[in-house]
Amino acid sequence: xxxxxxxxxxxxxxxxxxxxxxxxxxxxxxxxxxxxxxxxxxxxxxxxxxxxxxxxxxxxxxxxxxxxxxxxxxxxxxxxxxxxxxxxxxxxxxxxxxxxxxxxxxxxxxxxxxxxxxxxxxxxxxxxxxxxxxxxxxxxxxxxxxxxxxxxx
Numbered sequence: 001x002x003x004x005x006x007x008x009x010x011x012x013x014x015x016x017x018x019x020x021x022x023x024x025x026x027x028x029x030x031x032x033x034x035x036x037x038x039x040x041x042x043x044x045x046x047x048x049x050x051x052x053x054x055x056x057x058x059x060x061x062x063x064x065x066x067x068x069x070x071x072x073x074x075x076x077x078x079x080x081x082x083x084x085x086x087x088x089x090x091x092x093x094x095x096x097x098x099x100x101x102x103x104x105x106x107x108x109x110x111x112x113x114x115x116x117x118x119x120x121x122x123x124x125x126x127x128x129x130x131x132x133x134x135x136x137x138x139x140x141x142x143x144x145x146x147x148x149x150x151x152x153x
Contacts, residue, residue: 009150010057013057013148014055014057016147017054017055017056017147018053018054019050020053020143020144020147021049021050021053021054021056021140022045022049022050022053024140025043025044025049025053026043028043028136029042029044030042045115048108048115049115052101052104055100056141056148059093059096059141059145060144062092062096063092089145090138090139090141090142093137093138093141097140098137101129101137102125102126102128105129106126116128
């Protein structure tokens with residue numbers, strides 16, 4: 001029964017992250033249209049992005065697993081300030097999001113259906129990721145952790 005409950009919770013969290021990612025992307029792309037002085041503020045996303053953003057449901061369990069691993073390796077997890085924990089998790093999530101974006105983009109591009117292409121943009125890597133998005137992914141990872149965290153945990 002516990003496994004079923006865990007799978008249900010993971011499914012709910014997958015949907016929360018997928019929907020949140022879609023909303024963030026629509027807001028972000030409508031801001032881009034504002035910078036182009038298109039006052040219709042048309043935002044956009046792709047159905048293909050839902051499962052990619054949904055993977056954000058894995059971030060918090062990975063962060064918690066790393067915390068437990070550090071506690072085992074070091075004997076006990078040193079008490080970190082809330083700020084230190086935020087930085088550690090934010091950087092971890094940012095790296096994981098960049099990794100997922102790069103590999104999912106490469107997979108989608110190989111099939112001719114990648115909804116993004118950063119070629120020619122500042123600090124892009126193979127047109128698949130933009131390093132200047134690091135602060136956005138840092139914050140998005142922490143947001144996904146917050147919306148998927150168990151109440152009282």
